Amino acid sequence: MDVWDAIWAGLSGATSWPAFGLMLLTIPIGLIIGIIPGMGGNMGLALLIPFTFGMEPLSGFAFLLGMHAVVHTGGSIPAILFDTPGTGPNAATCIEGFPMAQKGEAGRALGAALTSSMMGGILGAMFMAIVIPVVRPMVLAFGPPEFFMLAMMGLAFISLMSGSSILKGLMAGGMGLVISFVGMDPQTGVVRYSFGVLDLMDGINIVTIVVGLFAVAEVIDMGIKGGAIAHSKSANIKGSGVLQGVKDCFMNLWLVLRCSVIGNIIGIIPGLGGDAAAFICYGHALQTTRRKDEYGKGCVEGVIATDAAHNSKEGGALIPTLAFGVPGSSGMAILLGAFMILGISPGKEMFTQHLDLVFSMVWILVFANIIAVAICLPLAGTMAKITFLRTSVMIPFILVCGLLGSYLTTSRIGDILITVLFGVIGYGMKKFDYARGPLILGIVLGKIAENALHVSLNLYGLMFVFRPIAFVILLITLATVFFPVYRAHARKKKIEETSK
Amino acid sequence: MGTKSRCPCFVLGVFLLLSFAAPFSATAAPSDIDFFKGKTVTYIVSTKTGGGYDTYGRLIARYLQKYLPGSRVIVKNVPGAGHIIGANTIYQAEPDGLTIGTFNTGLIYSQIIGQEGIQFDLNKFSWIGKANSETRVFVVGAKTPYKTFKEIMDSKAPIKMPSSGVGSEDHNETLILASALPAKFQPIPGYQGKEAEMAILRGEVPAVLGSYTGLSGLIAAKEGRVLMQYGSEHGIPELKSVPHINSIEVTPKGKSLINLVNSIDIIGRLTAAPPGMPAGRLQVLRDAYRKALTDPELIKDAKKYHLDLDPAYGDDVQKLVAEGINQPAENIRTLKNIIKTKE
Known part of the structure; x- marks a missing residue:
């Protein structure tokens, strides 16, 4: 089938009845699942799959993808308003999103996050369509050595996210790495740092930690300080800045594009995980910005970068699932099961015989992202007003919401205690000016880095460093670490010379 | 007030009666079947939502409910530590028939080598059945x-x-x-x-x-x-x-x-209850399980999900597990040597 024919056949498929109607039905479900902390796309898929029995394959895709595509769009809303990420990858949105809400710019942050996630979703779907011809070599080029180097590159961003003190940032990052080691070590079968608690054998879930570190810590802070989430009343409550947020996205189009491509590529590579995508994009934004001082205090660029990554990676994650019948993530594994129930077996034929179906999926991703944002944007102004409410009203709400999310994620009572513990740690970090981003980065990337290092050494020995792609990533990492040092040194020298 | 104070005595009486009567009967008495009326049975799946164990678990739970008249069978996911937390939870639950569940048969290896965290003895579970051979x-x-x-x-x-x-x-x-x-x-x-x-x-x-x-x-x-x-x-x-x-x-x-x-590998997708179950009540669950797994509708649903079925029931499963676990001492020594974890 000619590619152009397939694109048009895909479009008419995606807009046909009842597929389009079913998609409209599940988009709000996806948004709500995203907004409720602890419920993620996987749970949504597991709940919706029984309804697809007897559906045509196309209708079934539309029904499931409509929901799955927009979960992270919803997940950013509580991240910005309450510092409670709706899903794991939304944790990165908290870093800049909530400080914006504190500055009275919740509306602007919501506008930027929603628009950027829509653009990310669309660009991700388009990128997915573009890479179809080269998908095989691209996916297979990244193995454990490359994962290890990518994780190292991500960890190098700790230096950028450290805020006022590099030393404090490194300490937080180191603590994050140690926390990532909690649980069963696959290399030895020994349980580490579990103190005999069986629930800790699998390690600590990222949502459990983030809810504590951000939401609970914020509740403690609010309880002590009083007032409202938004400290500044100067912001115009009526206009609420939603439009400004939308404009910010268009002004940072180049950043949106870069982060969408990065997010998409990370989605395509199975094994790095969705949580990493948003953080790597945040790090990338920090690295390339001219307004480094504003980061950590509520910079709209940070929100734009992380949210472009969430939805763009969903398009990427579909690729290995469709191309090899091998899902890149647990969510995709559930989706693959659904595909088989619908009577489609993914594999090479997907891109030859069923290309129109693949493009229907691309179109569904595009439409779902647009419609989701069309639903949310008009409500964003109203939602932003919540941040101006008295804290005595907000504290119980945030606390229940956050702890419920922590419980729903793992269904373990013990994890609520862990969340509270991290709440105290988070408050301490905030008070003594330790950036929390490096801690999360250490947790997210620590496990990937350790595992990939062991597997690489087992497979290739130390020579794994010299595999071409791994080596290039290593060089880029070294350059990002040492170039600023060199530049500072050179500048100092120049100043000395001129003063002589 | 009167009925309020009488109620616990009544329940206790029935409970005592049942616990005395139970060991003498291996067939399901009507009182055992009635026990499940208006009760909620929790079916524990030792993994997260989605995936094989969850799919099998939810399918079986749905049909168990059909054959435990008047009851509600709900699925609870208790993931962690490679099925160990789920198996522990089932093992330690009250043996009243209201908590049953599923976990990976590979735990037989874990028990043989005495893996950390195991608080159960696979020999003692009350086995209800298994759905597949792998x-x-x-x-x-x-x-x-x-x-x-x-x-x-x-x-x-x-x-x-x-x-x-x-x-x-x-x-x-x-x-x-x-x-x-x-x-x-x-x-x-x-x-x-x-x-x-x-x-x-x-x-x-x-x-x-x-x-x-x-x-x-x-x-x-x-x-x-x-x-x-x-x-x-x-x-x-x-x-x-x-x-x-x-x-x-x-x-x-x-x-x-x-x-x-x-x-x-032959004992795939098992369903177990805590040890020490009253025999009559266990029989009710085993009967319901057998009826569920032979229900043509369940078989049709399993086909849709691409799930294979090769069921076995009650004592047969008990025997299979015992055979797996009770290896000759020499085999256990060999196994321990082969699969011991690094210190």
């Missing part, structure tokens, strides 16, 4: 030179194979089969879930072990070739020409290890 396969990547399993066994160089981690079922099975055949399998731990299949696609490792259902995508996409099957022999049509492990000649010691691996 056919497991040895698959090599499509681009590898291996054409027969003999070439694998003759290989002088180690055959690297992905495993999810030291102590996990796939890791243990790789080591046990390596020693039993013998073959130079070298498990590489650190591949979670579907990463193992990616490793085959990328060509990092030549071969992988796994369940046929789990690897069928890879096989159907012609990215891998099946060279050998083991576990259940109940016959998957696609694997007709693939030799079964039982046809390979091995030493007597190797044979007994292979029998162990096969027997564990």
Whole structure:
């Protein structure tokens, strides 16, 4: 089938009845699942799959993808308003999103996050369509050595996210790495740092930690300080800045594009995980910005970068699932099961015989992202007003919401205690000016880095460093670490010379 | 007020009556069936939502409810520590028939070597039934030179194979089969879930072990070739020409290890209740399970989900588990030597 024919056949498929109607039905479900902390796309898929029995394959895709595509769009809303990420990858949105809400710019942050996630979703779907011809070599080029180097590159961003003190940032990052080691070590079968608690054998879930570190810590802070989430009343409550947020996205189009491509590529590579995508994009934004001082205090660029990554990676994650019948993530594994129930077996034929179906999926991703944002944007102004409410009203709400999310994620009572513990740690970090981003980065990337290092050494020995792609990533990492040092040194020298 | 104070006495009376009567009857008395009326039965699945155990669990729970009249059967996911937390939870639950559940049969290995965190004894569970026998396969990547399993066994160089981690079922099975055949399998731990299949696609490792259902995508996409099957022999049509492990000649010691691996794989997707259940109530659950698994509607649903069925019930499952666990002392020593975790 000619590619152009397939694109048009895909479009008419995606807009046909009842597929389009079913998609409209599940988009709000996806948004709500995203907004409720602890419920993620996987749970949504597991709940919706029984309804697809007897559906045509196309209708079934539309029904499931409509929901799955927009979960992270919803997940950013509580991240910005309450510092409670709706899903794991939304944790990165908290870093800049909530400080914006504190500055009275919740509306602007919501506008930027929603628009950027829509653009990310669309660009991700388009990128997915573009890479179809080269998908095989691209996916297979990244193995454990490359994962290890990518994780190292991500960890190098700790230096950028450290805020006022590099030393404090490194300490937080180191603590994050140690926390990532909690649980069963696959290399030895020994349980580490579990103190005999069986629930800790699998390690600590990222949502459990983030809810504590951000939401609970914020509740403690609010309880002590009083007032409202938004400290500044100067912001115009009526206009609420939603439009400004939308404009910010268009002004940072180049950043949106870069982060969408990065997010998409990370989605395509199975094994790095969705949580990493948003953080790597945040790090990338920090690295390339001219307004480094504003980061950590509520910079709209940070929100734009992380949210472009969430939805763009969903398009990427579909690729290995469709191309090899091998899902890149647990969510995709559930989706693959659904595909088989619908009577489609993914594999090479997907891109030859069923290309129109693949493009229907691309179109569904595009439409779902647009419609989701069309639903949310008009409500964003109203939602932003919540941040101006008295804290005595907000504290119980945030606390229940956050702890419920922590419980729903793992269904373990013990994890609520862990969340509270991290709440105290988070408050301490905030008070003594330790950036929390490096801690999360250490947790997210620590496990990937350790595992990939062991597997690489087992497979290739130390020579794994010299595999071409791994080596290039290593060089880029070294350059990002040492170039600023060199530049500072050179500048100092120049100043000395001129003063002589 | 009067009824309020009488109520607990009444319940206690019934409870005492039941607990005395129970050991004498192995058939389900009407009172045992009535017990489930208006009650909620919790079916524990030892993994997260989604995936094989969850799908089987939810399907079985739905039909158990149909055959426990007046009851509600809900599924609760208790994931963690490679099914150990779920199995512990079921084992420690009140043995009143209101908590049952499912976990991985590979825990038999974990119990034999005495893995950390185990608070159960598989010999003591009240077994209700099992839904499937697992056919497991040895698959090599499509681009590898291996054409027969003999070439694998003759290989002088180690055959690297992905495993999810030291102590996990796939890791243990790789080591046990390596020693039993013998073959130079070298498990590489650190591949979670579907990463193992990616490793085959990328060509990092030549071969992988796994369940046929789990690897069928890879096989159907012609990215891998099946060279050998083991576990259940109940016959998957696609694997007709693939030799079964039982046809390979091995030493007597190797044979007994292979029998162990096969027997564990045959007890797939089990359902268990806590130890010390009143016999009558256990019988009700076993009857309901049998009716559920033979219900034509369940069989139809299972087909839709692409779930295989090969059920067995009650005492038969109890016997299979006991055979697996109660190995001769020499076998246990060998096993401990093969699969012990690094200190």
